[in-house]
Amino acid sequence: LHFIKEMKRFACTKPFMICGDFNATPNEQVYKHYISSTSPHLNSGYATYNKIEPDFTSWKYRKEGESKYTGDYIWYCCDDFKMTGLLKLPSVELIGKIGLPNEKYPSDHLALCAEFRVK
Numbered sequence: 001l002h003f004i005k006e007m008k009r010f011a012c013t014k015p016f017m018i019c020g021d022f023n024a025t026p027n028e029q030v031y032k033h034y035i036s037s038t039s040p041h042l043n044s045g046y047a048t049y050n051k052i053e054p055d056f057t058s059w060k061y062r063k064e065g066e067s068k069y070t071g072d073y074i075w076y077c078c079d080d081f082k083m084t085g086l087l088k089l090p091s092v093e094l095i096g097k098i099g100l101p102n103e104k105y106p107s108d109h110l111a112l113c114a115e116f117r118v119k
Contacts, residue, residue, distance in 0.1 A: 007040075015077055015080030015081060015118060016040075016076075016077060016080075017074065017075060017076045017077075017081070017116075018042070018073075018075040018076075019073070019074045019075070019112070020072065020073070021058075021071055021072050021109060022071055022072065022073055023071050024071060025069050025070055025071060026047075026053050026070060031073075034073075034075055035047075040077045040079070041077065041078055041079065042075045042076065042077060042078070043075070043076055043077075043078045044073050044074065044075060045073070045074035045075075045076060045083060045086060045112070045114045046073070046074070046086065046089075046112070046114075048078075048083060049083055049086045049114070050086070053070045054070050054089050054110075055068075055070070055092075056068045056069055056070055056110075057069075057070045057071060057072035057089070057109055057110050057112065058070075058071055058072065058100065058108055058109045058110070059092075059095065059099040059100045059108070060099050060100055060101075060108040061098070061099050066099070068099070071109075072109055072110070072112055073112070074112050074114050076116065079119070080118065080119055081116040081117065081118060081119060082116065082117045082119055083114055083115070083116055084115045084116060084117050085114065085115035086113070086114050086115070087111070087112065087113035087114070089110050089112075090105070090110065
């Protein structure tokens with residue numbers, strides 16, 4: 001929450017994006033704060049483009065068991081950018097039963113990629 005305020009102060013009137021692993025699922029308070037922030041107003045790239053967040057951006061097996069969740073995002077100021085394209089994420093079937101990482105996908109997180117036009 002403090003991070004958004006600092007980004008606003010740092011960026012002032014400049015367009016900005018925040019991308020990465022936020023370790024927060026869509027039902028957590030951090031996500032809800034980003035979505036409901038009014039200054040600056042931030043959109044989640046995948047949720048905006050697809051009308052819903054992906055089923056998962058990370059899928060791994062650990063000692064504790066399976067962990068499959070969405071915790072990676074591309075946040076952007078909707079006043080400054082227009083999204084023009086988005087990388088389609090692989091399906092469970094394409095990834096395979098062992099989850100991530102594997103020989104096709106070398107990270108336990110999927111790569112997110114979007115194309116934007118500055119307004």
